[in-house]
Amino acid sequence: MRLLVINDVSVVLGGATKVAMQCIDAATAAGMDCTVLVGDDGEEVRRNFPQAKVEALCERPLRDGVQAGDVVERNYNRRAYAALDNLLAASDEETVVHVHGWSQILSPSIFHALSRHGARVIVTAHDFFLTCPNGGYLNFRSGEVCGHRPMSLGCLTSNCDKRNYLHKLWRVGRMLTQQSAGDEFWSRVEVILAHENMEPYLSGGALRHFLTLRSPCKPLTRGPAKAWRNDRMLFLGRMTWEKGVRTLAEALNKTGRPATLIGRGPLLKEMQSALPHCHVPGWLDDSEVDRLASESRFFVMPSRMPEPYGLVAAEAVMSGIPVIVSSNALIAEEVARNDAGLVFESGNADSLAEKIALMDNDDLVRHLSEGAYEYGKRIAPSNDEWRQRILDIYRGHTGASLH
Known part of the structure; x- marks a missing residue:
């Protein structure tokens, strides 16, 4: 063969x-x-x-x-x-x-x-x-x-x-x-x-x-993250409209929360300009992504499209990093069911801002972090x-x- x-x-x-x-x-x-x-x-x-x-x-x-x-x-x-x-x-x-x-x-x-x-x-x-x-x-x-x-x-x-x-x-x-x-x-x-x-x-x-x-997929970090001890949100993906980065930027400006956005794409410069209080470095090597992921409180996948899977969300879950995912993501229901994160209304910056604000609660983040880590053992082969x-x-x- x-x-x-x-x-x-x-x-x-x-x-x-x-x-x-x-x-x-x-x-x-x-x-x-x-x-x-x-x-x-x-x-x-x-x-x-x-x-x-x-x-x-x-x-x-x-x-x-x-x-x-x-x-x-x-x-x-x-x-x-x-x-x-x-x-x-x-x-x-x-x-x-x-x-x-x-x-x-x-x-x-x-x-x-x-x-x-x-x-x-x-x-x-x-x-x-x-x-x-x-x-x-x-x-x-x-x-x-x-x-x-x-x-x-x-x-x-x-x-x-x-x-x-x-x-x-x-x-x-x-x-x-x-x-x-x-x-x-x-x-x-x-x-x-x-x-x-x-x-x-x-x-x-x-x-x-x-x-x-x-x-x-493999975890973003070498070991389970202590997400509730961290304070920065993480986005990792292409900087395009369909990936929801404009919705994310609007929500971050509403909340004023710090975030790290890693990725390339046509909207990179726009994101750097729109989010002066955030770290938007472009693309980084794996070791630097590992470091920043281990310092993250939660991960956001704001896709506007029906995201078929979302490998990076699965990688975050496997690391014990809670995720906030768009309702259009095909894994949204299982994320909520397994207490691995929260779901917001796709394209709705107010809905996303509300979920981001909820993640200020250390007890909630720890609960979701532990749920994510347990679910991460089953999310993918x-x-x-x-x-x-x-x-x-x-x-x-x-x-x-x-x-």
Whole structure:
């Protein structure tokens, strides 16, 4: 058996690429014949996994700036199609293909290449691009979770895009390209969900086979944090509107509480300007994140979109750091049920400010910290458990039928 891992980029800046690299690590450690197709230069894969074969397109992701040719290439990347078609031509019947990210560089052309071959295809749903044109089931104009059926008339006429309606139409065109790989192809694709609550967003169309495998994660800190002894809030993630950083900034200015916001993104400078009483350093290395996390009183995940999982929230919980999460987060209900944190109304700065103020209570923070640490033991599989599970999936031994 040969494993072919596909992802837009090789540099870990988000959860999808992090999991893709963990898949490569598990496969190569198990002695599998592993090939990786990436849209960027692939240097991070070559450096970290010298035993893996790498096919790299050396192209730029859309988030680094849109170029004129991207209108066509990011809808149907012919170089990506040709590269994948060639990789599959040798031994497609013995190949398992695991797709992670494709919306930034590789485009839906990869699914057309896959549809021509008999390789087994697995896609991990790190977001909702399998069904939703903008990938988030979020109306970026209203801030509300979208209730339209993807690609319905209501969806097509909704100006929900973060840029403009013309860009929404481009996304619709890309979705049509994706769907045109054919129902016969999509009905055989196996979808790994990062969280079980993602399934209602992805089912109902051509996709038929789902299983849940929560992504592995490790605590943000080396040991359980004494959160009730600390005084600073922590945010860790991309500085974008959909991640809720503007809501967070408004709530922090209402309360005047100190906070540390770590991350990169288009709103970084805006956050630095809007929060002069907070520490907003940009991106930091792991050791510095560890130090700042150990000094944190609680963690906030203010996402406006239906956050599929929220790895960093799970990492905080595993560290005994209570979390305040948006009601749109798919883990919100379990956070509240397990006394691991609080839930605020998505996009409502007053609601978030209220929850932040509650965290001044040392007894409450200690109760939630202890609840978080206990729940953290169950929130995700251990690294060893996850590695064994992903290898079993590759080998066709799922332990339970796809549903």
